[in-house]
Amino acid sequence: MVVDVEGALLRSSSSRSLFPYFMLVAVEAGSFLRGLLLLLLYPVISLLAGAGGGDVAVRAMAAVAFCGLRESRFRAGRAVLPRWLLDDVGKEAVDAIVTLTRRRSSPAATATVVWASSMPRVMVEPFLSEYMAAAEGGGEVVVAAREMKVVWGFYTGVMEDGGEVAAASPEVRRAMEGVDDVVGFSGGSMDLLRSPLVSFCKEVYVVSHEEKSKWRPLPRRREYPRPLRRVAEALGYDSTMLTRKDKTVLCDV
DSSP states (O other), X not given: OEEEHHHHTBSOOSTGGGHHHHHHHIIIIIOHHHHXXXXXXXXXXXXXXXXXXXXXXXXXXXXHHHTTOBGGGOOGGGTHHHHHXXXXXXXXXXXXXXXXXXXXXXXXXXXXXXXXXXXXXXHHHHHIIIIITTTTTSXXXXXXOOOEEEETTEEEEEEOSTTHHHHTSHHHHHHHTTOOOOEEEEOTTOTGGGSGGXXXXXXXXXXXXXXXXXXXXXXXXXXXXXXXXXXXXXHTTTTOOOOTTOSSHHHHO
């Protein structure tokens, strides 16, 4: 199964809606001045995203947030950021993924899900590998996302070109090898349909903007379906309700 993270997992999917995640990286891993610079550039980023330059907007945010950061000191991707991403996951999206993976896999086997994202791999991989593996029944997690280029241990702020690199990675090809009934799950952005990953898919389910606008956030721990209880327990969801809108989140972690 191939899932478009921004289009078919997160409730907000536009390039502009990804801004808080890059702001977190800029402030948490960088500095207040870096975050201020990204904030000042938001009108330009918003215009780029609105004019159809979503990938350009993502590249611009990544350049400001990552340029000059020491790779070994980047901790936001493994600490606060996964919690923010989980807060934006749609319950209906998880239900659909669980249903599709069960339908496509045999009872004795676990499903492999390839998660495609326009964000840098370093931002989404910890969230997907640690938390969303529970949603797919503990199967293998494969992330198809572009790397941030590193020189002498520092991020340059430059992302790899195009989705072809991510789609051609050894782990993606290994996951798709010998599988002839791969299904894709995308959103109204149609990013997955323009990706080389769609060539692996036998069929693709697309969620419309109208359907997605009705998605609800994940329920609290007591109401979680069994595959997601591990997610809630890992985050301590009963007592720690961190969201992207928390003004004190950077001080709490």
